[in-house]
Amino acid sequence: MSMRSNDAPETGAFFGRDRTWHSPALTPGYKTSVLRAPQRALLSLDGTLSETTGPVFGHGMIGELDNDLIHNFAKPGESAIGERIVVHGRVLDERGRPVRGALLEFWQANAGGRYRHKKETYLAALDPNFGGCGRTICDDEGHYAFRTVRPGAYPWPNGVNDWRPAHIHFSVFGHGFAQRLITQMYFEGDPMIWKCPIVNTIPDKAAIEQLIALLDWNNTIPMDARAYRFDIVLRGRRSTLFENRLEGN
Ligand SMILES: [Fe+2]
Numbered sequence: 001m002s003m004r005s006n007d008a009p010e011t012g013a014f015f016g017r018d019r020t021w022h023s024p025a026l027t028p029g030y031k032t033s034v035l036r037a038p039q040r041a042l043l044s045l046d047g048t049l050s051e052t053t054g055p056v057f058g059h060g061m062i063g064e065l066d067n068d069l070i071h072n073f074a075k076p077g078e079s080a081i082g083e084r085i086v087v088h089g090r091v092l093d094e095r096g097r098p099v100r101g102a103l104l105e106f107w108q109a110n111a112g113g114r115y116r117h118k119k120e121t122y123l124a125a126l127d128p129n130f131g132g133c134g135r136t137i138c139d140d141e142g143h144y145a146f147r148t149v150r151p152g153a154y155p156w157p158n159g160v161n162d163w164r165p166a167h168i169h170f171s172v173f174g175h176g177f178a179q180r181l182i183t184q185m186y187f188e189g190d191p192m193i194w195k196c197p198i199v200n201t202i203p204d205k206a207a208i209e210q211l212i213a214l215l216d217w218n219n220t221i222p223m224d225a226r227a228y229r230f231d232i233v234l235r236g237r238r239s240t241l242f243e244n245r246l247e248g249n
Pocket of ligand 1: 109164167169
């Protein structure tokens with residue numbers, strides 16, 4: 001990755017949002033953005049107390065298999081079909097400090113590119129042992145990890161022949177309902193990334209590269225699963241691109 005001028009350490013109290021980092025709201029190559037994009041000037045609203053303070057989630061709600069998509073929907077003794085992987089990384093704030101206790105939720109298509117969703121129409125088969133979603137909570141160092149199978153690419157009705165590259169959707173929850181960020185993770189070396197109309201709404205190549213998990217050979221589990229590392233940066237000019245923050249702050 002090339003060095004950017006804004007790679008300098010950030011030491012100020014406030015980190016302004018960098019609008020060149022995020023996709024513009026209106027990107028006709030991504031067809032549904034046309035209807036979604038605001039047509040009037042943006043207003044900045046302060047969050048209300050209830051938005052920032054509640055509801056909260058309890059750590060006790062996480063089940064033992066919630067971070068294991070290979071098994072959390074599978075029949076006893078069975079497992080999901082696909083390339084077994086571990087995805088792990090850290091959630092960091094704008095100064096590189098760990099974010100403790102954030103709730104991470106993730107969802108994805110199965111190894112054939114098919115979602116378990118009633119509106120899903122892709123002809124690839126469902127895997128009876130794969131549900132496609134899970135969750136975990138970051139530890140004191142901001143670390144998270146989960147096991148899954150590598151999702152398949154899938155076609156979607158946008159242009160004549162558009163495909164989504166293999167990806168995992170992420171939601172990060174803070175301590176209040178308004179503190180939710182959503183992004184997508186891609187896989188190192190996947191040539192489909194650069195053909196994706198959604199990825200191509202992102203103006204800065206470095207911002208795209210931050211969404212690509214790297215093959216992490218050191219954390220591969222021999223005879224079991226390969227590892228991918230994906231760090232999520234919540235704010236600041238090195239922020240991960242969050243797709244639900246395209247229009248506002
Ligand atoms: Fe998706």
